[in-house]
Amino acid sequence: MKQKMNCDGTCTSGFKCVQCGFPIDTLYIQYSPGNIRLMKCEYCKAAADEYIECEFMILIIDLILHKPKAYRHLFYNRFSKEAVNxxxxxxxxxxxxxxxxxxxxxxxxxxxxxxxxxxxxxxxxxxxxxxxxxxxxxxxxxxxxxxxxxxxxxxxxxxxxxxxxxxxxxxxxxxxxxxxxxxxxxxxxxxxxxxxxxxxxxxxxxxxxxxxxxxxxxxxxxxxxxxxxxxxxxxxxxxxx
Ligand SMILES: [Zn+2]
Structure with a gap:
């Protein structure tokens, strides 16, 4: 989930903060296998996508509860054309x-x-x-x-x-x-x-x-x-x- 930037500096990664929907360049930084740091949203200052570190069952439960942040994670951060077949x-x-x-x-x-x-x-x-x-x-x-x-x-x-x-x-x-x-x-x-x-x-x-x-x-x-x-x-x- 690396960032891509336009020549004018705007974000083209398509990722969004799941809390507020603010665009973000990259969701986490990986230092070594299994050692990552979640990026914080510039707008709301919360972790941009906490679901990256969560169990899949937590995402399922939040989807059933109709939490918008779970839907944002799914559509903007998980199902990007580059990330899946x-x-x-x-x-x-x-x-x-x-x-x-x-x-x-x-x-x-x-x-x-x-x-x-x-x-x-x-x-x-x-x-x-x-x-x-x-x-x-x-x-x-x-x-x-x-x-x-x-x-x-x-x-x-x-x-x-x-x-x-x-x-x-x-x-x-x-x-x-x-x-x-x-x-x-x-x-x-x-x-x-x-x-x-x-x-x-x-x-x-x-x-x-x-x-x-x-x-x-x-x-x-x-x-x-x-x-x-x-x-x-x-x-x-x-x-x-
Ligand atoms: Zn945010």
Whole structure:
């Protein structure tokens, strides 16, 4: 996590202080393997990114608690294009996102229409292709609104994310979908899906707020619009299929 500077001396590392969001050139200095010193933020004088020395579980807990500093660490300091295999991470995230959403749609369809598993391979493939097409369509609508809306909001922000980065941010901030996996093991009422959806909306909102520094109302509007359109298209597709 070394610094890069423009010819005019401004910071291009993209790193930010997780406490206040102030840009910082470098997050730590390494003296020897395992011996590092965290840099302090020039603005708030706190350690710029305490998560570098924390256990990963602390980051997970802070993300679940919706702490903006955890989201800043993730989007500005951890998932920089230089620090990770960006393309690989993006494709894996999209795949996991779609698989979990297919499972979600499957459960919803079973509950809505007392739908049972198809008996033949052909009918199974036919039903699966309908669910897959529905999930892809509703997520194209959802992601297009989120990315376009975020793109509009981030114009005043210090760092402008590209659409691929925004796509990854939206997907990563929808991490509450992972809890759908618990429904594959234990039986839960379908209302749990809507509780998970609420957490995803709130997590997407915090992510938008952190990366755009925009007003709460604007971020909330983009999130609610994207999720609202996804919900409407999902309901419509359940009825049609
Ligand atoms: Zn700071």
């Amino acid at each position: 960006f393309k690989g991470l993006l494709w894996k995230s999209i795949l996991a996102f779609l698989i979990l959403d297919i499972y979600r749609m499957w459960v919803l369809r079973m509950n809505e229409n007392e739908w049972t598993l198809p008996v033949t391979t052909v009918s199974f493939l036919l039903d699966f292709s309908k669910v897959f097409a529905s999930v892809v369509l509703e997520n194209v609508i959802f992601l297009a609104v989120m990315i376009h809306g975020t793109g509009k909001l981030q114009s005043a922000s210090a760092r402008v994310f590209g659409w691929k980065e925004l796509l990854l941010i939206v997907i990563i901030s929808s991490y509450f979908k992972i809890f759908l996996m618990a429904m594959m093991v234990w039986k839960f009422p379908s209302s749990v899906i809507f509780i998970i959806d609420m957490f995803i909306v709130s997590s997407n909102y915090v992510a938008l707020k952190v990366i755009t520094d925009s007003m709460m109302v604007r971020c909330l509007t983009v999130c609610l619009m994207a999720h609202g359109l996804k919900f409407i298209s999902c309901q419509g597709l359940i009825v049609l299929c």
